[in-house]
Amino acid sequence: MKILGSIFFAAYISTFLCKAFATTYYCKDKETISIEGESTGIIHTIASGASSYGNNVDCSWKINAGDGNQLHMKILSSNLEYTPPYTSCFTRDSLFILEGETSSSEVLVSLCGYFNPFEVTSKGQHVYLRFSTNDKNFYDYSGIRLQFQTFGNTSCPPEWRELPVSPMECYKIMTNPTDGLIWSTAQEYCGYSMSNLIVIPTEAIFTMIQAYAVNVSVEKFWIGLNDIETENTIEWIDDTTLYPNDKLQTSSISETNDCVIQDTTKAKWEFRHCTREKFPFVCQRKKVRETKFFRIPEAVDKDNFEPVSLRWVIILSIGGGILLIILSTILYCWIRRKNAARIRSENNRRQANYRPGTSSRGRRGNNSAARNSSAQDRDSSISMRDTDTTSLPPSYEEAQLHHYITKLT
Numbered sequence: 001m002k003i004l005g006s007i008f009f010a011a012y013i014s015t016f017l018c019k020a021f022a023t024t025y026y027c028k029d030k031e032t033i034s035i036e037g038e039s040t041g042i043i044h045t046i047a048s049g050a051s052s053y054g055n056n057v058d059c060s061w062k063i064n065a066g067d068g069n070q071l072h073m074k075i076l077s078s079n080l081e082y083t084p085p086y087t088s089c090f091t092r093d094s095l096f097i098l099e100g101e102t103s104s105s106e107v108l109v110s111l112c113g114y115f116n117p118f119e120v121t122s123k124g125q126h127v128y129l130r131f132s133t134n135d136k137n138f139y140d141y142s143g144i145r146l147q148f149q150t151f152g153n154t155s156c157p158p159e160w161r162e163l164p165v166s167p168m169e170c171y172k173i174m175t176n177p178t179d180g181l182i183w184s185t186a187q188e189y190c191g192y193s194m195s196n197l198i199v200i201p202t203e204a205i206f207t208m209i210q211a212y213a214v215n216v217s218v219e220k221f222w223i224g225l226n227d228i229e230t231e232n233t234i235e236w237i238d239d240t241t242l243y244p245n246d247k248l249q250t251s252s253i254s255e256t257n258d259c260v261i262q263d264t265t266k267a268k269w270e271f272r273h274c275t276r277e278k279f280p281f282v283c284q285r286k287k288v289r290e291t292k293f294f295r296i297p298e299a300v301d302k303d304n305f306e307p308v309s310l311r312w313v314i315i316l317s318i319g320g321g322i323l324l325i326i327l328s329t330i331l332y333c334w335i336r337r338k339n340a341a342r343i344r345s346e347n348n349r350r351q352a353n354y355r356p357g358t359s360s361r362g363r364r365g366n367n368s369a370a371r372n373s374s375a376q377d378r379d380s381s382i383s384m385r386d387t388d389t390t391s392l393p394p395s396y397e398e399a400q401l402h403h404y405i406t407k408l409t
């Protein structure tokens with residue numbers, strides 16, 4: 001009896017361990033690993049036994065969740081080479097998650113650089129993952145670790161909640177990244193889980209979500225309500241306008257704050273700045289049918305501050321450059337003219353000094369009695385300039401030239 005008991009105990013422990021430790025599928029270069037009949041598992045984009053991935057690696061995984069199932073993927077950690085924002089992932093170390101059975105299937109999301117969507121959900125039962133690296137790595141990176149789980153196509157994904165008042169929908173309060181997201185990025189991240197920011201048309205759903213948030217200790221979160229498109233036209237991200245009126249704090253409506261959070265401490269909705277504030281957010285998806293993804297409304301007010309100011313920086317620096325060129329040209333011409341005038345006046349003075357006796361001609365004013373002789377000389381050099389130019393003495397250069405010529409001959 002004792003032996004039988006311990007066998008049962010060992011069997012119990014081993015099944016428990018099997019459940020707790022999902023198989024890890026590592027990267028096998030130039031190979032595609034096929035995964036079928038597994039309800040969960042871990043994919044790690046490094047070779048088995050390695051601590052980082054190498055250069056020029058190309059490995060893939062093909063997961064079949066089984067008939068009537070879909071796949072939910074959670075990115076547990078991500079450590080890839082730095083990729084500048086808005087750079088395509090194609091030439092970088094990257095993981096592509098595709099909807100289908102081949103590497104040419106529809107891309108659900110591509111991961112490179114520091115970008116991490118945290119959760120990705122498939123539409124159907126097949127998912128293809130492809131990890132490839134370039135040859136430019138100087139540092140070591142531990143790659144991406146992600147957990148996949150299958151779930152039925154008529155139920156909510158793992159960790160998503162169903163609210164009794166709205167049984168055909170699934171909800172999740174997203175607390176990753178931990179410092180929250182701006183409103184439009186929150187909607188984008190919902191999209192990776194085939195969902196949208198939450199729409200709360202009734203008081204009952206409001207109360208349920210409030211309780212859910214309190215349960216997971218989230219105080220404030222983005223919801224799908226906004227007046228981005230038209231100031232004071234408040235609508236949900238699906239363009240509907242129905243909501244319990246007494247929840248919205250109308251005092252928070254302003255031209256700069258166009259997106260709405262639910263504040264659980266006040267049990268109220270409040271307008272906040274769409275692009276300058278970050279919060280956790282609540283996503284909502286259909287339990288059975290595929291969820292239609294709603295586009296993010298285009299802001300038509302002055303919210304897009306950055307691109308405008310960048311444009312002005314460019315315009316002003318080009319304008320400033322042109323102005324600088326014009327000013328320095330003017331300055332150069334002015335200096336040249338001034339120099340020419342100085343040389344001319346020096347020549348004139350020399351000429352005047354040659355004939356000191358001619359000072360009385362063309363003198364301005366009649367205060368000559370008060371002047372000494374040198375002042376008279378200076379005065380005469382000024383008056384000389386526009387009077388007698390016919391009988392001028394030779395300049396210093398001319399005199400020197402003459403001196404040389406006479407020496408030579």
Ligand SMILES: *[C@@H]1O[C@H](CO)[C@@H](O)[C@H](O)[C@H]1NC(C)=O
Nearest residue numbers: 066067068069153154288289
């Ligand atoms: C769920 O999957 C099964 C099997 O692939 C399919 O027949 C059924 O139509 C799917 N249901 C929905 C609601 O997509």
Ligand SMILES: *[C@@H]1O[C@H](CO)[C@@H](O)[C@H](O)[C@H]1NC(C)=O
Nearest residue numbers: 161211212213214215216217
């Ligand atoms: C949160 O909800 C779960 C499941 O609904 C429940 O078991 C748990 O007691 C709740 N926790 C709190 C703090 O309300």
